[in-house]
Amino acid sequence: MTSTPHLLATRNLIARYGDFQALFSVDFRIGPGEVVALIGANGAGKSTFLRALMGLLPVGRDMVFFEDQPVGGSQPHHMVQLGVAMVPEGRRLFAGMSVEDNLKVAIDHARKTAEKTWTLERIYKLFPILQEKRAAQVEKLSGGQQQMVAIGRALLAQPRLLLCDEISLGLAPKVIREIYEVLPEIAKTGTSIIIVEQDVMLAQRASNRLYCMLEGHITLESLSSDVTRADIAQAYFGAGHEVA
């Protein structure tokens, strides 16, 4: 194989929970600076896929490649050092700690780089409300503000690849717009982004390419601008589904 411009790729990625197989030979790739959406119904395996990339699930070494190096099954803190960070489903903030302490944990353990793209100041500029609330415990924040902390925390790890798992879930449309407005700014820094979404329109608009997953299989891979609603419906619900 010649040099590929992939930042991250999976080959034949398989993941299971005990006897239950959740991912079936998933082939996926994302280039530097690309925004790739992963869509799919409830239980399709989207979160499982992101967790496998992050090192939170045991997978084979040569199932995940980062800059062509096999890294599957590495510990999460190793993946952070390589440049992968995640905004997990359900936000998963550190309860009992202040906004700023939540962010500082990421600063303390960030990927070691010469120049830090993301600083506390920059996060506060991106989400001014967080500066105002910096001393508040994270449980006291609204859902949208908590999501901002989760995104800020992931960015402060200085990622080259940001994994976002349903960052719009449970938020008001205005807040969703606010949060999605920062994605282009993140991509502009050269960071690649994988966005997992149930809202197909949102995912399509925010991404360069998209994958659709159904019951652990990739059923569609396309440029986001090319894909038709019929293609998506087919891939989303499975073959034989009639488009209304």
Next chain:
Amino acid sequence: MKWLDALIQGVLLGGMYAQYALGMALMFGVMRLVNIAHGDLVVLLALIGISASVAFGIGPLPLVLILVPLAALIGWSLQKFVLNKVVGADSLPSLIATFGLSIALQNLMLEIWSADTRSMRGGGIESASIDIGGIYIGLLPVLILVAATLLTGGLDLTMHRTRFGRALRAAAADTEAAAMTGVNPRVVYAYATAIAVGILGLSGVFFALRATVSPADGPAQLIYAFEAVIIGGMGSIWGGFVGSMVLGIAQAIGFRIDPGFGTLAGHLVFLTVLATRPQGLMSRG
């Protein structure tokens, strides 16, 4: 005067309990790991200290310098080789693992030191006291209280102001989320248990100076530490200290009412707190 004396003696007794409660506040209160061998480790370290002081003729201060690193190493190994294997959402596996360890330690100590009680000579420090207007205050208990206060303050600052403290609180709040933020929870937990047990190296020396020690004394120390942490409130480092004071004062006052009532008074206060303020005195919840 009688009650003022009881109060002062209670605070001093609380200082001793606070030493045990500190490691417990860290492991049980913050990390949600139950270490049933906590009291047995104090006793083990005290017995090692007594034997070492007799064998090599060394005083309490050099002993502390030996026992604290030894205790920290024991704690680190305990976490790395035992507790990190069972760390999870609930406390039950750690309880079972350390329960086994507790029994094993008690048997081992009985084998080595027999059931005799021993104590340590401290060159007069163990019996020195100051007379303040008719109230006798032992120098050693004051020293213990001061040490407990400084350690509690230091550990609280460590938890809130340092990289390590933030990482530990993060890992305790959500181990997986901490890992995806770059923390290696196992390493952080191993250091935390090293600190928790390391403190017991100091407590062991104080224990041996202050009272007599026998291999079966561990469970009582464990109970006081547990009660103190629960009275004070889970997750709060100062909570363990406050809980220890409450326990010490209750016991001292109970003892003045009737010598047989002292220990029971402590347990009754514990039960009262559990029934009326189960989240503990210092908890924000």
